[in-house]
Amino acid sequence: MPELPEVEVCRLGLRPELEGQRIEGVTVRAAKLRYDIPPELTALLPGCVVHAIRRRGKYLLFDCRRDGVEGSLIVHLGMSGNLRFVPFGQPPEKHDHFELVLGKQLLRLADPRRFGVVLWQAGPPAAVERHPLLAVLGIEPLTGTFDGDWLHAACSRRAGPIKPVLMDSHLVVGIGNIYASESLFRAGISPLRAANRIGLARYRLLAAAVRETLSDAIAAGGSSIRDYVHSDGGAGCFQIQAAVYERDGEPCRRCSGVVRQIRQSGRSSYYCPQCQH
DNA sequence: CACGACTCCTGCTGGC
DNA sequence: TGCCAGCAGGAGTCGT
Numbered sequence: 001m002p003e004l005p006e007v008e009v010c011r012l013g014l015r016p017e018l019e020g021q022r023i024e025g026v027t028v029r030a031a032k033l034r035y036d037i038p039p040e041l042t043a044l045l046p047g048c049v050v051h052a053i054r055r056r057g058k059y060l061l062f063d064c065r066r067d068g069v070e071g072s073l074i075v076h077l078g079m080s081g082n083l084r085f086v087p088f089g090q091p092p093e094k095h096d097h098f099e100l101v102l103g104k105q106l107l108r109l110a111d112p113r114r115f116g117v118v119l120w121q122a123g124p125p126a127a128v129e130r131h132p133l134l135a136v137l138g139i140e141p142l143t144g145t146f147d148g149d150w151l152h153a154a155c156s157r158r159a160g161p162i163k164p165v166l167m168d169s170h171l172v173v174g175i176g177n178i179y180a181s182e183s184l185f186r187a188g189i190s191p192l193r194a195a196n197r198i199g200l201a202r203y204r205l206l207a208a209a210v211r212e213t214l215s216d217a218i219a220a221g222g223s224s225i226r227d228y229v230h231s232d233g234g235a236g237c238f239q240i241q242a243a244v245y246e247r248d249g250e251p252c253r254r255c256s257g258v259v260r261q262i263r264q265s266g267r268s269s270y271y272c273p274q275c276q277h
Numbered sequence: 278c279a280c281g282a283c284t285c286c287t288g289c290t291g292g293c
Numbered sequence: 294t295g296c297c298a299g300c301a302g303g304a305g306t307c308g309t
Binding site: 002003006034058076077078079080113115116133136167168169176177178179245267268 | 300301302303304305
């Protein structure tokens with residue numbers, strides 16, 4: 001489920017009900033996610049107040065503090081994770097692995113495929129950037145320094161096709177398999193085009209397309225935030241209408257061509273061969 | 278270094 | 294209807 005927009009919408013939905021709240025307890029039902037959930041969390045977190053919820057790439061960061069304890073809870077939703085507020089006493093389901101007990105409700109992490117992450121970085125909020133998983137992350141695509149010029153320079157040594165490059169979180173964070181295809185469609189660039197053989201002008205189009213695609217998705221999700229984080233909602237699905245993703249064989253929305261599916265680096269890519277070069 | 282294959286895990290879909 | 298292969302929105306690690 002989660003690429004950058006989904007994680008950002010999740011953050012926005014969590015914020016009003018979690019920021020400033022005290023953590024009363026922690027439940028770890030299945031410690032084995034991509035990494036083991038640190039057992040010390042059950043001792044560290046109770047009594048902490050969540051002062052801020054930040055996002056870096058697809059990681060959610062909960063800045064926590066109490067007497068003698070300061071650190072950030074690092075949460076990644078992997079492929080199939082989601083965070084939900086649920087009422088006290090709601091029985092856990094099969095893949096509910098972790099939860100925070102708050103004053104009035106629970107915040108529960110479900111993740112069937114267990115590619116998610118729950119970790120802890122001790123220290124002030126800034127210290128989390130030094131965590132090994134975060135230290136290697138690339139630029140945020142919704143910040144000012146991400147633009148066509150930056151992207152053009154960053155891709156100058158990448159001889160492979162642009163689509164997997166766009167998904168490389170060491171370069172740019174947050175662009176997953178859906179929004180990579182959608183952004184390339186918007187920019188009119190073929191996913192097969194060698195990254196270092198795309199000119200500056202087209203990289204400016206691509207950078208703008210990435211920003212627009214992600215922003216539109218966040219805006220679309222923003223209107224259903226309550227659904228996204230509450231168990232009585234619509235399962236957290238707010239997907240923007242895809243131009244090409246999973247539309248293999250269907251007509252292109254822009255021309256008379258047919259959307260095609262190909263495989264790149266083990267992932268599906270979708271594009272319109274007539275619109276994208 | 279850059280790149281692709283492989284890997285973790287469970288669940289769903291489509292073909293036979 | 295049942296079974297099995299293949300695939301799924303992520304990303305670290307390893308070999309070339």
